[in-house]
Amino acid sequence: AKKHGKDRFEVFEPAMQEAFQEHIALEADLRRAVVRHEFELRYQPIVHLHTGEITGVEALIRWMHPDKGIVPPMDFIPLAEETGMIVPIGEWVLREATARVAQWNARREGPPLTVSVNISAVQLEQAALVHVVDSALKSAGLAPDRLVLELTESLLVDHRAATLERLGALKALGLRLAIDDFGTGYSSLAYLRRFPVDIIKIDKSFVDDVVDEPTAAALTHGIIQLGRALELSTIAEGIEHAGQLTSLAGGNCELGQGYYFAEPLTGAAISDLLFP
Ligand code: C2E
Numbered sequence: 525a526k527k528h529g530k531d532r533f534e535v536f537e538p539a540m541q542e543a544f545q546e547h548i549a550l551e552a553d554l555r556r557a558v559v560r561h562e563f564e565l566r567y568q569p570i571v572h573l574h575t576g577e578i579t580g581v582e583a584l585i586r587w588m589h590p591d592k593g594i595v596p597p598m599d600f601i602p603l604a605e606e607t608g609m610i611v612p613i614g615e616w617v618l619r620e621a622t623a624r625v626a627q628w629n630a631r632r633e634g635p636p637l638t639v640s641v642n643i644s645a646v647q648l649e650q651a652a653l654v655h656v657v658d659s660a661l662k663s664a665g666l667a668p669d670r671l672v673l674e675l676t677e678s679l680l681v682d683h684r685a686a687t688l689e690r691l692g693a694l695k696a697l698g699l700r701l702a703i704d705d706f707g708t709g710y711s712s713l714a715y716l717r718r719f720p721v722d723i724i725k726i727d728k729s730f731v732d733d734v735v736d737e738p739t740a741a742a743l744t745h746g747i748i749q750l751g752r753a754l755e756l757s758t759i760a761e762g763i764e765h766a767g768q769l770t771s772l773a774g775g776n777c778e779l780g781q782g783y784y785f786a787e788p789l790t791g792a793a794i795s796d797l798l799f800p
């Protein structure tokens with residue numbers, strides 16, 4: 525801040541003021557987006573690493589902004605969390621994703637797909653979340669064991685009894701819980717004891733270096749073995765090259781996703797893939 529005279533400071537530098545105004549404008553934009561339903565889901569296939577079969581999809585939100593085009597989640601999810609707008613947005617994601625996958629499963633022969641939905645800490649703070657999930661499953665007609673809720677470690681840092689209770693209530697619906705970005709948080713191992721987790725998603729940062737860095741490879745294979753020992757399923761994120769697939773499949777990682785197999789695709793593109 526610039527000093528003015530003896531003891532006055534000008535708080536807003538022009539750059540800060542601009543950023544502040546942009547923030548306000550984006551917030552107004554986002555409120556409009558919620559009312560006008562400017563969101564779409566993309567679905568990234570999750571693949572069995574040994575057979576290559578699609579076992580499920582992860583739903584990933586996009587904001588179809590009328591002027592800016594496609595806004596990625598990293599550019600608006602934090603604001604949506606700050607303002608509480610993530611609650612209605614997250615409910616829409618749950619309803620849309622479960623309905624779409626139930627439709628695919630109804631047409632599909634072979635094992636029904638799972639759908640993974642990212643849940644933010646703010647959503648988990650809502651007592652209504654359990655009812656919302658239950659209602660989404662029922663209106664979609666999706667079997668609860670086809671739904672996976674992905675939680676980040678930052679969310680699990682919250683030690684409140686209410687969080688644990690809510691996770692228990694969610695699991696009682698028959699769905700499964702995954703720890704997202706596993707290995708990047710403070711005490712990943714502690715969460716495995718404390719929370720009723722079913723799936724570990726190995727963070728992309730490990731997968732990135734699994735071929736070239738012995739340390740990353742050792743950690744990745746260690747996480748996979750840990751998963752086996754605890755009877756958890758492991759999903760490797762961000763697989764981009766055949767070499768990474770070889771290393772992960774060789775280490776007995778069960779599932780994976782990444783651009784090597786498919787980017788997040790529109791619902792129509794997934795339909796084409798499933799029903800050629
Ligand atoms: P995430 O849950 O860790 O999702 C994985 C991200 O990695 C996605 O980015 C995906 O498009 C990207 N990705 C997948 N495979 C590859 C790859 O091979 N290489 C590279 N470089 N990237 C890959 P996206 O879709 O931009 O989502 C970013 C984050 O936004 C997600 O990270 C998740 O934390 C959050 N997010 C997305 N959708 C939702 C949602 O509906 N609700 C909430 N609360 N958060 C969401």
Ligand code: CA
Nearest residue numbers: 582642674704
């Ligand atoms: Ca995720």
Ligand code: CA
Nearest residue numbers: 704705725761
């Ligand atoms: Ca992740």
Ligand code: CA
Nearest residue numbers: 676704705727
């Ligand atoms: Ca992430």
